[in-house]
Amino acid sequence: MSLYYVQKLLYQLNRDPRVRERFEADPESVMGEYELTDEELEAIRKPDIGLLFVLGVNGQLLMHYAAMHRYPWADYIQAMRDGVSEYGKVREGLYAMLED
Amino acid sequence: MPLVFAGVCSHAPGITGRAHLADPEIRDEFYSHYHRLRGALEAAKPDALVVVGAEHFANFFFDNMPAYCVGMADFYEGPIEDEEWLGIERQRIPGAPDLSKRLIARVMDDCDVAYAQEWKFDHGISVPLHFLTPRYDLPVVPVNINCQEPPLTPLHRTWAFGRALRKACDAMPERIAIVGTGGISHWPCTPDSGTVNEAWDRDFLDKFVNNRKDELLAYKDEDVYREAGHGGFEIRTFIAIAAATEGATGDLWFYAPIPIFAVGCTVATMTVQ
Numbered sequence: 214m215s216l217y218y219v220q221k222l223l224y225q226l227n228r229d230p231r232v233r234e235r236f237e238a239d240p241e242s243v244m245g246e247y248e249l250t251d252e253e254l255e256a257i258r259k260p261d262i263g264l265l266f267v268l269g270v271n272g273q274l275l276m277h278y279a280a281m282h283r284y285p286w287a288d289y290i291q292a293m294r295d296g297v298s299e300y301g302k303v304r305e306g307l308y309a310m311l312e313d
Numbered sequence: 314m315p316l317v318f319a320g321v322c323s324h325a326p327g328i329t330g331r332a333h334l335a336d337p338e339i340r341d342e343f344y345s346h347y348h349r350l351r352g353a354l355e356a357a358k359p360d361a362l363v364v365v366g367a368e369h370f371a372n373f374f375f376d377n378m379p380a381y382c383v384g385m386a387d388f389y390e391g392p393i394e395d396e397e398w399l400g401i402e403r404q405r406i407p408g409a410p411d412l413s414k415r416l417i418a419r420v421m422d423d424c425d426v427a428y429a430q431e432w433k434f435d436h437g438i439s440v441p442l443h444f445l446t447p448r449y450d451l452p453v454v455p456v457n458i459n460c461q462e463p464p465l466t467p468l469h470r471t472w473a474f475g476r477a478l479r480k481a482c483d484a485m486p487e488r489i490a491i492v493g494t495g496g497i498s499h500w501p502c503t504p505d506s507g508t509v510n511e512a513w514d515r516d517f518l519d520k521f522v523n524n525r526k527d528e529l530l531a532y533k534d535e536d537v538y539r540e541a542g543h544g545g546f547e548i549r550t551f552i553a554i555a556a557a558t559e560g561a562t563g564d565l566w567f568y569a570p571i572p573i574f575a576v577g578c579t580v581a582t583m584t585v586q
Contacts, residue, residue, distance in 0.1 A: 220374075220375065221375075224374050227393065228371055228372070266503075266504075271462065271502075272503045273369035273502055274370055276326075276502040277394065286327075286334075290506055293503065297504065307461075307463075307543055
């Protein structure tokens with residue numbers, strides 16, 4: 214698990230138009246700059262918004278990644294619900310803070 | 314010059330970005346109170362506006378997360394979000410770098426803060442400015458309190474920070490207004506988005522407008538998370554304003570949960586003594 218780097222990539226895509234342009238032109242090369250597992254790479258690539266939520270990505274980052282892929286708001290919310298149904302509860306991060 | 318104005322208001326991307334999906338009657342009533350807040354702010358004739366907000370990873374990330382940061386830039390840009398998605402055009406907003414520098418130095422007498430000469434606004438500040446300074450002609454000093462992910466600054470430290478900020482504002486020759494912007498209970502950007510704990514919000518707002526310090530500082534983050542969601546961590550912005558107006562009370566102008574905005578929409582002022 215490298216939640217930190219998943220979130221760092223999404224953070225940089227959100228705030229830096231140059232990273233976004235590079236990502237849109239050649240996503241594999243940009244993803245290669247981060248320490249990501251195969252599961253994370255696939256979730257970002259697809260994108261599997263539900264899995265990214267279950268991996269623990271903060272919604273304040275995730276909603277912009279969904280918007281970048283033109284998800285309408287209701288579809289974004291539904292994708293997270295579907296992710297929890299398919300993959301189970303959020304594994305780490307903010308939304309797992311009371312799990313221990 | 315003593316502080317000339319203090320208020321609080323909500324922010325949320327839906328307030329502008331999903332306006333067309335809201336019940337028009339309640340939405341327009343909420344907007345009318347934002348406009349009223351703008352009128353009161355303008356009537357106070359401020360030279361600068363300090364906005365105490367809680368940004369959402371536009372600038373500050375887990376590589377170096379400040380508990381408190383004060384802007385010291387010549388100008389700010391925002392919103393960083395897609396303009397169409399947020400319903401606000403990207404702007405260059407004037408800063409007040411010299412005032413910022415003097416404020417930060419005074420605040421540092423009492424509290425350690427980070428400062429930033431580059432800062433991109435997200436909806437956390439862009440939504441309030443869209444209503445309060447729509448011509449973007451009032452210099453802004455942004456202040457951020459990390460309310461996103463723990464470890465978070467304890468509430469008693471937020472109080473100390475709010476008090477230090479007030480002391481610093483009062484020591485400046487400029488006429489300074491301060492506005493806090495945060496959500497109360499809400500579960501933004503998650504499957505529970507749209508849920509609002511109205512009873513919790515009203516109880517908090519009662520403590521806030523009556524400025525009952527001990528009760529405001531008694532909240533525990535784990536309880537807040539359970540009862541008011543992770544968005545409830547943003548009560549820190551309200552608590553900083555209560556501290557900046559310590560001993561004074563306020564007026565709640567508007568409160569209503571508007572689910573498509575994903576927050577209990579709030580507009581209030583605090584008396585400045």
